[in-house]
Amino acid sequence: MNYNEMPIVIIDSPAQTVELMWVGQRVTVGRPPAPHVQRCWRCAPHFADDSRPAMQTQVKPPRFSVLVAAQVMADPQPQPSSSAMEEKNPSCPMEDKKDDPPQEPRAVPPAPPLDPSGLPMCAVGRYAMDNIEAFARSTEPQNEEQKIKFLRSVRALCDSAAAGNKAQELRVFCRRNEVAENIMVLLAEEPRGKLSSELWLQAIDSITALSKVDGVLEEKIPLYIVCFRSILLLPSEQDLDTKLYSKILMALDEMLHTLVFIHHNASIGEELKNVFQVLMPFTSLQSAAARERAVGRIWKLTHSLVLHCQETPHHSGQSRPVPYDQLCLPVLGQLVGTLILCCAFQEEKTHHCALGALHHLYTFILGRSRWEAQPDEKEKQEQWKDDHEFSLSWSTNTTVILLRFAKHFHSSERTDLILLALQGMRDCSNHNTQVASTLMAVLMVDFNPMPNDVQRIVAAIHRSRKLITEEQALRTIRGTFPWLATTSPRALTLSLLHCSPTCEKDIWELWELALSSVDVVPKMVQELLRLLEISPLGQETKAGVLPLAAATALHKLLRYLQHSPQVRLLFPELFVALVIQVVSSGELGQLQVTTIMKDPFSPSAPTSTIRMVVEAARSLMWGADMDGLATSMETNDLWARLLGAATWRSSMKSLAKMMLKSCRGQRGRTFSHLQKLLQFHQLQWREVPALTFYTELWSCQGQHKNNSRARRIFRKYIRSRKAESRELALRGLRDLYCGRMQLLLPDVLLWLQDIQAGVRLQAMRLLRDIAAQHPASIRAVIGQLAVHLLSCFNEDNAELRCRSMELFALLLEAQGRKQLLPQAKMSLLPLFIHMNEDIPNVAQVGAARGVTKSA
Numbered sequence: 001m002n003y004n005e006m007p008i009v010i011i012d013s014p015a016q017t018v019e020l021m022w023v024g025q026r027v028t029v030g031r032p033p034a035p036h037v038q039r040c041w042r043c044a045p046h047f048a049d050d051s052r053p054a055m056q057t058q059v060k061p062p063r064f065s066v067l068v069a070a071q072v073m074a075d076p077q078p079q080p081s082s083s084a085m086e087e088k089n090p091s092c093p094m095e096d097k098k099d100d101p102p103q104e105p106r107a108v109p110p111a112p113p114l115d116p117s118g119l120p121m122c123a124v125g126r127y128a129m130d131n132i133e134a135f136a137r138s139t140e141p142q143n144e145e146q147k148i149k150f151l152r153s154v155r156a157l158c159d160s161a162a163a164g165n166k167a168q169e170l171r172v173f174c175r176r177n178e179v180a181e182n183i184m185v186l187l188a189e190e191p192r193g194k195l196s197s198e199l200w201l202q203a204i205d206s207i208t209a210l211s212k213v214d215g216v217l218e219e220k221i222p223l224y225i226v227c228f229r230s231i232l233l234l235p236s237e238q239d240l241d242t243k244l245y246s247k248i249l250m251a252l253d254e255m256l257h258t259l260v261f262i263h264h265n266a267s268i269g270e271e272l273k274n275v276f277q278v279l280m281p282f283t284s285l286q287s288a289a290a291r292e293r294a295v296g297r298i299w300k301l302t303h304s305l306v307l308h309c310q311e312t313p314h315h316s317g318q319s320r321p322v323p324y325d326q327l328c329l330p331v332l333g334q335l336v337g338t339l340i341l342c343c344a345f346q347e348e349k350t351h352h353c354a355l356g357a358l359h360h361l362y363t364f365i366l367g368r369s370r371w372e373a374q375p376d377e378k379e380k381q382e383q384w385k386d387d388h389e390f391s392l393s394w395s396t397n398t399t400v401i402l403l404r405f406a407k408h409f410h411s412s413e414r415t416d417l418i419l420l421a422l423q424g425m426r427d428c429s430n431h432n433t434q435v436a437s438t439l440m441a442v443l444m445v446d447f448n449p450m451p452n453d454v455q456r457i458v459a460a461i462h463r464s465r466k467l468i469t470e471e472q473a474l475r476t477i478r479g480t481f482p483w484l485a486t487t488s489p490r491a492l493t494l495s496l497l498h499c500s501p502t503c504e505k506d507i508w509e510l511w512e513l514a515l516s517s518v519d520v521v522p523k524m525v526q527e528l529l530r531l532l533e534i535s536p537l538g539q540e541t542k543a544g545v546l547p548l549a550a551a552t553a554l555h556k557l558l559r560y561l562q563h564s565p566q567v568r569l570l571f572p573e574l575f576v577a578l579v580i581q582v583v584s585s586g587e588l589g590q591l592q593v594t595t596i597m598k599d600p601f602s603p604s605a606p607t608s609t610i611r612m613v614v615e616a617a618r619s620l621m622w623g624a625d626m627d628g629l630a631t632s633m634e635t636n637d638l639w640a641r642l643l644g645a646a647t648w649r650s651s652m653k654s655l656a657k658m659m660l661k662s663c664r665g666q667r668g669r670t671f672s673h674l675q676k677l678l679q680f681h682q683l684q685w686r687e688v689p690a691l692t693f694y695t696e697l698w699s700c701q702g703q704h705k706n707n708s709r710a711r712r713i714f715r716k717y718i719r720s721r722k723a724e725s726r727e728l729a730l731r732g733l734r735d736l737y738c739g740r741m742q743l744l745l746p747d748v749l750l751w752l753q754d755i756q757a758g759v760r761l762q763a764m765r766l767l768r769d770i771a772a773q774h775p776a777s778i779r780a781v782i783g784q785l786a787v788h789l790l791s792c793f794n795e796d797n798a799e800l801r802c803r804s805m806e807l808f809a810l811l812l813e814a815q816g817r818k819q820l821l822p823q824a825k826m827s828l829l830p831l832f833i834h835m836n837e838d839i840p841n842v843a844q845v846g847a848a849r850g851v852t853k854s855a
Contacts (some may be wrong), residue, residue, distance in 0.1 A: 013267045016352055057699040069157035096098040124212050125160045127171070128153035136177040147186055154179055158209035158216075171215045180217055183207060184226045192233050195240045195248070198285040200230060204251040211255070211263045217517070220259060220271075224278040227252065228294070232282050235291040248844065253300050261342070268308065270329040275301065275332050280338045284430050292350045295342050298335070299353040302360035309367055324371045325349055329364075333413030336405050337420035340398045340439060344432040369408045398435075402442055416445050419460045425473040426464060433584055439475045444483055451491035454484055458495035462507065481513035482520075491521035496545075497531075499584075503556055511553070512560070521566050525574070528554045532577045536584040536685060537609040555616040562623040571624045572673040573664055578617040580653070581688045582639070585610045594640070614639050628662035650693055656696035671697045678713045678813060688724045691717060695728050711736060715747065719759050730762045734769065742777035749781060752788040757797040764803045771810055779815055786811055786820045 030046040135142065142150075161170035174180065203744060205221065210216045231252055237245060255688055260271040279759035282294035311328065329335075339361070342354040395401060399417050421443070423429060424436030449457065461477055468474060482491045492514055500507035515521055531550035554574070561567050617639075623632040633639060633655070657666040674694040675681060692715075698710055714732040717725045733793065737744055744766055751763035767785070771778055778785065789811070792804035813821060 001661035012434050012696060015393050032086055032122070067492060068496075071263075103827050124156060126670060128157040128160070132157065132173075132177055132179065136179075136182060138552045140830070144199060144437065145319050148197075149189070149204050151186070151199070152208045154183070154206040155202075155209045158206075158213055161785065162213055162408045167213045167215065170213050176208070180207075180210065180219075181322040184223060187226045187230045190230060192230065193235060194241070195234055195245055201244065201248050201251055204248065204255050205828075208251070208255045208258050211259045214263065217259070221274050221278060224275060227255075228278055228282060228513055232290045232293045232297075233287070234289070234293075249296075249729070253297065256297065256301060257304055260301065261741055267326055267328070268305075269330070270325070272301065272305065272329055273331050276335055278329075280334065283338050284424075286430055288345070288347050288350070291342065291345060292353070293349055293689075295339070295350050295353045295357065298339070299360070302357045302364070306360045306569065309364055309559075310604065324368045327368075331372040332365070333363065333409060333416035335422050336402075337417040337439065339433060340402060341420070341424050341431045344435045345396050355396060355542065362401070362405065362655060365405065365408045402439065406447075408444060410447075411450045411453050414443055414447055415449060416766070418457055422464045424475075425470065426467040427469055427745050428467065432472045433473055437476045441476050441479075444480065445850060449484075449485050449491075451488060451494070455468075455495040456460070457484065458510070459491065459845070462499045462510065465506075467819055472805070478513055482517040485514040485517050485520040485524065489520045490527045493524045494526040496554060497546055497549040501545045501552070503549070503552045511557070515560065521561065522570060525557070525566075525570055527821060528557070529573055529577050532581060533686065537581060537613065548612070551609070551612045551616055555612060555619055558616060558619040558623050562619070564623070565624065567620065567623045568625065571620065571626070574620050574674055575617065575666075576677070576690070576693070578613055578620065578644070580686050581618070582610065582642050583689045585643055610643065614643075626663055626666065629658060629666075632658045632662055646750050648689075652692050653696045653699075653723060654688075656700045667697065671701075675709050675713065679709065679716070687720065688722055688728075691725055691728050698732070707736065718747075718751065719754060719756070720760055721756065721758075723758055726762050730765060733766065741766070742774040745770055745777055747779065749788070750786060752785070757795065759801045760792065760799055761797075761803060764800075764807055767807060768810070771807075771814065775814060782811055782814065782820065 131149055135153075137148065137151040149282035150216055155175075158170065161167060162217050183203050183206055186199065190197075190261060204227065206228070207217070212788075227380060234240060234245070241692050256275060260268060260275060264271045272810065278300065279298055282290050283298075285294075305327075338360065339354045339358050341528060343351055343358075345351060409417070421436045421440035424439070425433050426681055429436070457480070461480065468477065481492070496511055496514070497506060499510075505512070528550045531546050532554070537547050537551065549735055558567060560575075609791065617632060621627075621633075636654065636658075638651055638654060638658070641647045642655070644651075656667075659670065666833075670692070674690060674697065675687075677690055678694055694713070699709075710732065714729045714736060717729040718733065720726050720729065734741075747762045748767050748770065752767075754763075756762055765776075786808065789804045789808045792800050795801050795804075
């Protein structure tokens with residue numbers, strides 16, 4: 001029997017499906033079967049009743065040998081025409097067999113068994129699975145025939161699984177046998193210097209077949225890398241079999257199109273990003289053939305992208321716009337830069353494909369800009385129309401093309417292009433250095449980068465600068481830093497600190513380039529100040545090493561700007577910040593202070609954090625022409641005293657006196673700066689040092705009566721959560737209201753109701769002073785005071801209870817005490833209860849004496 005001409009019927013499902021397997025083809029027919037199926041069914045009787053289930057149909061068991069399956073895998077044959085089928089398999093009408101004796105019903109063959117993976121066990125499928133499993137398990141080297149047999153088996157199995165809706169089972173089978181990994185190994189093993197077999201073509205077709213089954217190909221990037229290395233790095237077309245080479249390229253394009261636009265696992269934008277990221281490095285290789293092939297693949301993909309983005313008709317008949325948020329292309333800027341650099345190559349085909357791809361990408365970015373624009377933004381709509389007209393006319397001038405793209409780029413996309421231009425300016429790059437320099441210069445015009453973009457640009461320049469020697473490229477880089485300092489001084493400062501926290505020589509050269517623009521110096525110094533104010537340098541925070549890096553950079557910057565007007569202008573802010581850092585250095589003992597201060601200082605040698613701050617403050621004083629203050633502090637060893645945990649408060653007073661003698665002008669500006677800080681800012685850890693410094697400077701001035709700012713500051717910090725701040729505020733208020741303490745009585749009544757025990761204690765101290773100096777002033781509010789004091793008898797704070805009882809006793813001895821008779825009676829029980837407490841006897845005796853007298 002000729003198996004090539006033998007139709008075979010396979011019942012795949014007992015309920016609904018009959019499969020006609022011709023050699024090389026498979027037709028799935030639902031019930032009832034089509035007429036041509038009945039005619040081709042040579043050995044099986046006709047269906048007597050369409051309503052009968054398939055299991056009752058009498059059929060002859062199919063004869064399908066392994067030899068036939070191998071022939072199916074090797075060389076599929078075309079399906080015979082219906083006329084030929086009728087000749088070979090004439091139909092037998094039912095009426096011609098009326099007189100025949102009834103035949104015994106034949107046994108129906110069972111449904112094909114399932115293997116553990118769940119795939120159907122028909123002959124072709126079983127044969128393909130056996131080939132794949134044998135290949136995967138083999139430890140012996142495989143010849144080319146066996147490799148091709150394996151690849152054809154993969155294709156046949158994928159087609160069968162896709163037709164039978166067996167994607168999940170195929171996915172399990174492919175993972176278990178590492179089908180995709182084996183294909184990559186085959187491609188990697190093939191010699192790259194020649195194209196002598198169809199193995200690559202079969203491998204690419206197998207990958208395409210695998211991609212059509214959902215979830216089989218999960219990690220695609222390694223697959224792209226192997227395919228592109230195998231094909232793009234081939235010799236030039238003249239040295240290859242042209243026919244086979246063309247087939248392979250066409251198969252590769254079909255594979256990419258299928259993986260990205262038809263059977264994609266992630267979004268189309270994500271799939272395109274993965275492909276482009278693998279393709280773009282090939283565009284800068286020294287091999288002209290590899291560049292041409294890579295750019296050609298990019299051109300094909302961008303063309304498919306434009307076709308995909310065209311408006312498609314909705315089921316309602318109206319067109320709907322493409323959702324560009326689902327077509328996000330993160331590598332758009334990098335891709336445009338790559339294509340513009342490729343336009344400078346001499347190969348005509350590469351140049352033509354690069355221009356074509358740019359045209360497609362411009363169409364894409366125009367559609368995205370139109371989608372992002374709001375309906376009421378007429379200017380953007382008009383700009384879109386103008387750009388659309390340009391896209392129709394197009395241009396071959398890459399500078400004009402770049403400027404058109406730049407109008408629609410996002411900030412990150414323009415940054416990607418700048419980074420690509422920096423790579424193109426390196427001496428080791430195959431791109432045209434002058435074109436890359438021009439590209440970067442054009443992109444910096446009217447560009448206001450985001451902080452993250454500034455950090456990326458600075459880091460890239462820091463890495464690439466030593467690899468660039470061409471003069472035009474170096475001039476472009478030198479012009480970048482004044483531009484960045486002008487547009488984003490804060491972001492540039494942070495970026496430089498991130499590149500080198502220790503401010504090494506290479507990074508200091510970049511600092512000097514940025515500081516060449518005089519206007520940006522105050523802004524960059526302000527950012528260093530902000531970092532110094534984040535936390536004490538010895539404390540670990542989210543900022544990490546940035547405060548220390550800021551102190552190091554500030555030290556070098558002050559030496560660089562020595563005796564400049566800008567240093568004198570910034571002296572108050574810098575001096576206050578540095579002094580606060582010094583006194584906040586932690587609990588340093590005398591031995592530690594001596595070790596820090598006595599060792600010789602060298603900017604290039606490793607040093608302690610606090611020593612760097614001290615040296616920065618010294619550089620500030622010398623640079624701001626504060627020689628007298630610097631000398632006085634050195635003579636009195638004031639820096640060491642400021643570092644001591646037990647001596648820094650008294651040293652603040654000495655510093656205030658020195659500033660009063662040595663630098664009256666800067667002392668006044670420093671005092672004003674402290675006033676603004678304390679009045680308008682939440683200082684947190686800087687609160688106590690700043691208030692101490694301010695109080696000492698304020699005490700040295702004299703004439704306190706009409707200082708409204710000091711009054712507001714002290715009233716603000718009398719309610720602070722920090723006990724030291726409350727003590728300083730109380731001291732300030734006593735000095736400020738000396739001889740007129742009664743004016744504070746309304747504030748005392750308010751502070752006695754505060755929820756903080758420390759605030760109420762300070763209020764009671766002021767109340768004692770008022771009662772002693774101006775007893776008549778409390779007569780009008782004696783009842784309110786008694787109520788507030790009585791409420792403190794049961795507080796958890798023992799000192800607060802004691803002070804409230806003492807003051808209550810004083811009120812009971814004051815004039816007008818008869819008004820307090822109700823409160824006195826209410827106080828008896830709490831006082832008797834608290835007599836057993838371990839509190840000072842004077843409070844109990846005083847309270848008892850007051851109650852007795854009032855009674």
